[in-house]
Amino acid sequence: MGILPKGLSSVLAKAPTDVVILSSLRTPITRSYKGHLKDAYPEELLSVVLRATLDKVPELNPSNIDDVAVGVVLSELGGSKAARMAMNHVGFDSSSTSLYTVNRACSSSLQAIASIAASIRTEAIDVGIGAGMESMTRNYGSRAIPTSYWPALKESPVKDARDCVMPMGLTSENVASRYGVSREDQDAFAVKSHQLAAQARAEGRFKDEIVPVTTQYQEVDKQGAKVGEPQTVTVTEDDGIRPTASLEGMAKLKPAFKADGASTAGNSSQVSDGAAATLLMRRSTATALGLGDRIIGKFVAANTVGCKPDEMGIGPAVAIPKLVGQLGLENKDVDRWEINEAFASQAIYCLRELGLEEAWKDGKVNPDGGAIALGHPLGATGARMVSTLLHGLGRTGGEVGVVSMCVGTGMGMAGVFVRE
16 A cells, blocks of 8 residues: 555545645845855854754644754765764754755755655654755855766766766756747746745744844955955845846846856856754654644655756656656646756746746736745755745645755655645
């Protein structure tokens, strides 16, 4: 007998074995090199959301948390030592709580959540945290492309092997040219992302998911020279959102990756810094610990599917149908979709391929904007999207939500969640 529910009623049904969520928080997402978190360390940002997770559910003894998985892409040594130090630093019990890091590129922290959920489901652990952290300011020097690897792979006769190190911007151009996504459509999509995010921020929709970060910030001029002394700042909002974004402004931007291309700095996701964390446990454990009233949702299932590396952006269009089909769901059963906007080209393609263009127009897909406006801190993006999804469903009374993103080297990942 399978462990996945089948059909909407089964997905919504509650059982003692469910993997439930009690907290899903994130830091503000700020612009790399320019934003107020540019001088923060990734593990510093992680420490903030881990501490906030403990504070969010004060009745939970930290020693009950068995394991923490942290998505991270760019940090030295995979971030494992610094992440473990950060966890110990903020009040976790090092004698009872373990930690590991996960790198599945852009889906790393969704993978961290799914991995913790799998450990709970198989009774390897009872309580865990799926998190993510990234400082692209500090660690984006190689632009996420390896600088030293087996020379035979550089000249491999297998195109899909060579294409795994293709710059992401060129994969975006491939999607646009192969599937007929125009520059005009990409720019319009980007403007809409900023407009939605600006409205969401102005209306305070992010306030319950964001944890303020107090850190050091050094102002610099356009040449990178220091201006004044370092300051202590408290960052409370995402700072990449441009309320005045316009089609006219977008049209003036030059292609960023190819001379005759259509992907620009304006219609691509922002290089960003941030962290996020989600607390999960078995429903029966939550009941036994007296935390039943703290449940805000549940993890249902997740999957990852491969696609061609040179058009990795189509990933959600491959992963979502497989997962939704496995669960016996239809698009109409989903109340909210969070689909990562790595590039407008691939986001538009995925909406078209998935039959979600009307849902996007109706405010069911990325209704508070996406990575083009909010930013894409690689290792933290998945957990950030889960936080935005669950809080958004809570505001609107929706139940079923989907998170999905494309993944560098040619993959797509998707996860289904229920808000309670």
